[in-house]
Amino acid sequence: MTIVLCVTGSVAAVETVKLARELKRKGYPVKCFMTDGACDIINPYALEFATGEKVVTKLTGEIEHVKYADEDLILVAPATANVISKFAYKIADNPINTLLVTASGYDTPIVIVPSMHQSMYRAVEENVEKLKKEGIIFVEPKEEENKAKFPSIDDVVLQVQRATSAGGLEGRRVLVSAGGTYEDIDPIRGITNRSSGKMGLELAKEAYRRGAEVTMVTGRVDVEIPQVFNRVKVESTMDMARALEDNLIDHDVFIAAAAVSDFVVEKNQSKISSRTEQTLKLKPAPKIINQAKEHNPALYLVGFKAEYGVNQEELIESAKKRMRESGADLMVANDVAEAGAGFGSDQNKVVLIDDETWDVPLSTKEEIATLIMGRIAERII
Numbered sequence: 200m201t202i203v204l205c206v207t208g209s210v211a212a213v214e215t216v217k218l219a220r221e222l223k224r225k226g227y228p229v230k231c232f233m234t235d236g237a238c239d240i241i242n243p244y245a246l247e248f249a250t251g252e253k254v255v256t257k258l259t260g261e262i263e264h265v266k267y268a269d270e271d272l273i274l275v276a277p278a279t280a281n282v283i284s285k286f287a288y289k290i291a292d293n294p295i296n297t298l299l300v301t302a303s304g305y306d307t308p309i310v311i312v313p314s315m316h317q318s319m320y321r322a323v324e325e326n327v328e329k330l331k332k333e334g335i336i337f338v339e340p341k342e343e344e345n346k347a348k349f350p351s352i353d354d355v356v357l358q359v360q361r362a363t364s365a366g367g368l369e370g371r372r373v374l375v376s377a378g379g380t381y382e383d384i385d386p387i388r389g390i391t392n393r394s395s396g397k398m399g400l401e402l403a404k405e406a407y408r409r410g411a412e413v414t415m416v417t418g419r420v421d422v423e424i425p426q427v428f429n430r431v432k433v434e435s436t437m438d439m440a441r442a443l444e445d446n447l448i449d450h451d452v453f454i455a456a457a458a459v460s461d462f463v464v465e466k467n468q469s470k471i472s473s474r475t476e477q478t479l480k481l482k483p484a485p486k487i488i489n490q491a492k493e494h495n496p497a498l499y500l501v502g503f504k505a506e507y508g509v510n511q512e513e514l515i516e517s518a519k520k521r522m523r524e525s526g527a528d529l530m531v532a533n534d535v536a537e538a539g540a541g542f543g544s545d546q547n548k549v550v551l552i553d554d555e556t557w558d559v560p561l562s563t564k565e566e567i568a569t570l571i572m573g574r575i576a577e578r579i580i
Contacts, residue, residue, distance in 0.1 A: 200226075200227060200228075200271040200272075200363055201227065201228045201229070201230060201271050201272075202222055202227045202228070202229050202230070202270070202271065202272050202273075202274055202359060202363075203229075203230050203231075203232065203267050203272070203273045203274065203298070204218070204219055204222070204229050204230070204231045204232070204246075204250070204274050205231075205232045205233075205273060205274065205275040205276070205278075205282075205295045205298065205299070206231060206232070206233045206234070206237040206241070206246065206276070206277070207233075207234045207236060207237050207275065207277060207278055207281070207282045207295060208234050208235070208236020208237050208239065208240060208281075209236075209237075209240075209277035209278070209314040209315060209349075210240060210314075211276075211277035211314035211348070211349035212237045212240040212241045212277060213240065213241055214277070214349050214352065215231075215246060215249075215277075216241070216245050216246060216249045217352055218276060218352050218355060218356075219231065219246060219249035220249050221352050221353075222356060222359065223249070223250065223251075225356060225359075225360065227363075228250075228252075229249075229250040229252065230250065230252050230255075230267055230270070231243075231246045231250055231252065231254045231255065232254070232255045232256075232263075232267075232294050232295050233246070233254055233255070233256050233294075234282070234293050234294065234295055235256075235293070236279070238256060243256055255267075255294055256294065257294060258294050258297060263294065263298070264291075264294065264297040264298040264301045265301055267298060268298055268301035268302040268304075268305050268307060269302070269305040269307055270307065271307075271308070271363055272307070272308045272309070272310060272359060272362055272363055273298065273299065273302050273307055273308070273309045273310070274309075274310045274312070274355075274359060275295065275299070275309070275310070275311045275312065276310075276311075276314075276338075276355055277313070277314035277315075277349050278311045278312055278313050278314065279313075279314075279315055280313075280319045280320070280322065280323045282295060282296060282299075283311065283313060283323055283326055283327060283330070284323055284326045286299045286300070286303075286330065287326035287327075287329045287330050288326075289303075303333070308336070308362050308363070309335050309336065310335075310337075310338060310355075310358055310359060310362055311330070311335060311336070311337050311338070312337075312338045312340070312349065312350065313327070313337065313339075313340050313347055314340055314347060314348060314349040315340075315346075315347050316345065316346055316347070317342055317345045317346050317347050319347075320340065320342075320347035336358065336362060338350055338354060338355055338358045339426065339427075341426065350426060351423065351425070351426075353423070353425060354426060354427055357404060357407060357408065357425055357427065358427065360408045361407055361408050361409075361410065364408045364409055364410070365409075366409055366410040367409045367410065367573075367576040367580075368406060368409040368410045368411035368572070368575075368576055369410035369411075370410070371406075371410070371411045371412070371451045371452065372411065372412045372413075372414070372449060372450040372451050372452070373406040373411040373412070373414070373450065373451065373453075373454065374413075374415075374416065374443070374447065374450040374452065374453045374454070375399050375402055375403040375406070375413065375414070375415050375416070375453075375454045375456060376399060376415070376416045376417070376418075376439065376443065376453075376454070376455050376456055376457035376459075376487075377394075377396040377398070377399020377400060377403070377415055377416075377417050377418070377420060377456050377457050378394055378395070378396035378399065378417045378418035378419050378420035378457055378458070379391050379392040379393070379394035379396075379418050379419050379420075379457070379458045379460075380392075380418045380419070380433070380434065380435055380436045380438075380439055380457070380458075380459050381418065381419055381434050381435060381460075382435055382436065382460050382462070382463050383435070383464070383466040384464050384466065384467065384471065384479065385466065385467040385468075385469065385470050385471045386468070386469070386470060387470050388471070389464075390460065390462070390464060390479075391460070392458045392460065392542070393458075393542035393543060394418070394457070394458030395420065395421040395422060395542060395543045396417060396418075396419075396420030396421060396422045397421070397422055397543070397544075397545065397564050398456050398503075398547065398564050398567070398568070399415070399417075399420075399456035399457060400415075400420070401565045401567070401568035402456055402568045402571060402572065403415050403425075403428060403454075404425070404565075405565075405568040405569055405572040406452075406454075406572055407425075407427065407428065409572060409576060411452075412429075413427075413428045413429065414428065414429040414430070414431065414446055414450065415428050415429070415430050415431070416430075416433060416439060416442045416443055416446065416457070417430060417431070417432055417433070417457075418433055418434065418439060418457055418458075418459075419434075421543070431446070435460075435463075436459050436460045436463055436484045436485075436487070437463070439457060439459060439487060440485065440487050440490070443487060443491070443494075444490075444494055447491055447494040447495045447498060448494055448495050450495070450498065451497075451498070451499060451579060452498070452499045452500075452575060452579065453491055453495075453498050453499070453500050453501070454501040454571075455487065455488045455491070455500070455501065455502050455503060456501075456503055458542075459484065459487055460484055461483065461484055462481035462482060462483060462484055463481075463482050463484045464479055464480070464481060464482070465480065465482070486524070486525070488500070488502050488521070488525045489524055489525045491526075492525070492526045499528050499575060499578065499579050500525065500526060500527045500528050500529075501528065501529045501531065501571065501575065502518075502521055502522065502525055502527040502529070502530050502531070503530070503531045503532075503533075504517055504518040504530055504531070504532045505532075505533055505534075505535050506532070506534050507534065507535050507536045508534065508536040509534055511550070514532050514533075514534055514550060515532065515550055515552065515556060517532065518530040518531075518532035518552050519552060528553060528578065529551065529552070529553045529574060529575070529578075530551070530552040530553070531549050531550075531552075531567075531571065532549060532550045532552065533547055533548060533549045533550070534548075537561075539561060540561060544564075545563055545564060546561055546562060546563055546564065547561070547562065547564055547567055548560060548561045548562070549567060551570070551571065551574065553574070553578075
């Protein structure tokens with residue numbers, strides 16, 4: 200599945216060596232086209248090194264614009280105002296615009312990643328909208344410091360994966376909670392947990408790759424959330440409960456991957472003195488997952504159950520109990536005492552439970568997310 204990476208004369212061209220390498224790491228062969236403006240910023244040899252392929256900087260008798268026009272995907276990153284506007288009106292006066300015009304005739308998927316000054320981006324909004332109506336996919340830039348900046352490489356790669364995936368969740372809306380909540384003890388201190396948000400993020404990414412519209416409700420996380428997701432930030436357990444209540448009715452799937460605090464504390468309005476011994480009174484917090492289907496009975500509900508230092512039989516029974524209480528359709532259970540697994544790790548060892556039970560050996564969280572989303576896609580078709 201080959202990606203044709205088209206690099207134009209934005210200063211963000213310096214990011215494309217890393218982008219090309221990341222695409223290669225994800226298993227995509229990459230072929231590059233460059234405009235003269237891009238060659239002024241980055242030497243074509245750099246992208247030849249990154250891709251292992253000769254870079255097309257001009258069209259020859261090999262008719263490169265036809266040869267590569269019906270590959271699996273054309274990725275224009277970064278895309279200048281000039282290239283976007285010419286493509287909107289099918290002007291073919293350089294190798295990249297000629298390739299784009301030819302590719303659009305083949306209905307080849309095209310993804311465009313704009314990068315320019317913010318005022319220029321606003322000036323070409325009409326052309327961007329024209330191309331979107333034609334089915335061209337845009338990865339929105341980060342608008343800051345009066346610039347429409349190149350988005351994160353992870354965001355670009357995620358969009359490429361979505362555009363080249365087999366799908367399975369098109370038209371579905373998936374809600375994912377992730378990270379840990381934080382309960383105030385006083386204005387300075389609080390209680391929380393070690394959740395990093397990594398598992399929730401990988402699940403959200405996999406849902407997006409498969410074509411779903413994704414909303415993430417996040418507590419405290421140690422990961423960067425892609426800007427292509429709708430995101431709601433929360434702090435406390437009650438904040439998360441309210442955010443989920445507001446969103447559950449509009450979604451087909453809810454994956455409750457957040458590590459929500461089991462307890463709340465009555466907040467002291469001033470700083471508690473550290474000079475004397477203190478006793479905290481912990482009040483059990485409501486189980487948000489148990490309320491999910493009250494708000495949306497048609498929801499496909501995925502729950503998580505973490506235990507510590509239990510045997511396999513105890514772990515499965517604990518997860519099944521939570522499944523009965525919440526009405527969850529699928530439970531993911533794990534023992535955070537397992538070496539190399541659990542909070543903060545890039546790996547986990549889990550048991551998946553619905554009408555069947557199966558062990559997933561120590562695997563990356565991305566691999567586990569693929570298994571879970573595959574199961575969800577099978578069940579909600």
